[in-house]
Amino acid sequence: MDALKPAVGWLLGGIVAIALGLAAKPLLPERIADIASLYGVQCMIGCMIESAISVAAAVHLAVAKADAISKVDLDGPSLGQFNPVEGGVIFNESEISITEAPGLGIRQIRGLEPLAR
Numbered sequence: 001m002d003a004l005k006p007a008v009g010w011l012l013g014g015i016v017a018i019a020l021g022l023a024a025k026p027l028l029p030e031r032i033a034d035i036a037s038l039y040g041v042q043c044m045i046g047c048m049i050e051s052a053i054s055v056a057a058a059v060h061l062a063v064a065k066a067d068a069i070s071k072v073d074l075d076g077p078s079l080g081q082f083n084p085v086e087g088g089v090i091f092n093e094s095e096i097s098i099t100e101a102p103g104l105g106i107r108q109i110r111g112l113e114p115l116a117r
Contacts, residue, residue, distance in 0.1 A: 015071065020047040020058050029061055037068035046073035052085040056104040059089045059096050072096065084110040 016036045018029045029045065036043045045062050047055055055074045062069040077083050078091055087107035090097045099105045 014041060016041055016043045018043055018045040018069070020045065020050055020054060020074075029058070030065065033061070033065040033068040037065070041068075042071070043069045044071035044073065045069050047076040049079055050076045052077040052083050052088050053104065053106060053109075056085075056088040056098075056106065059098055060104060063098060084112070086110065 016032065018032050020029065033043055033045075043065075045058055047058060050058075055077050058074055059072070062072050062074075074096060075091075077085075085106055086109070087099075087101060087105045089105070090099065101107075
């Protein structure tokens with residue numbers, strides 16, 4: 001459990017908080033949810049001001065691990081002035097939903113330019 005400490009905090013009521021931006025490894029939030037599920041502990045997944053792309057991944061994780069992740073606080077993209085992502089998850093006030101599109105559902109990122117070679 002020591003390896004999980006940077007990305008986990010205990011909230012009142014015994015809920016594990018999975019901090020998206022603090023997870024040093026991409027699969028760490030999934031592992032945290034799996035361990036919490038083994039012990040019957042509920043999780044909340046949240047973000048700071050992550051992009052719509054990382055939040056899309058977090059929403060998909062929350063859907064896939066709904067037995068453990070019962071609360072979400074993934075409003076980071078709604079705090080930005082401009083969201084360049086077309087597709088992905090759908091934000092409708094306090095409701096976040098996914099589509100049937102493959103992968104994260106992202107079709108395009110407006111303004112994205114290739115790095116110089």
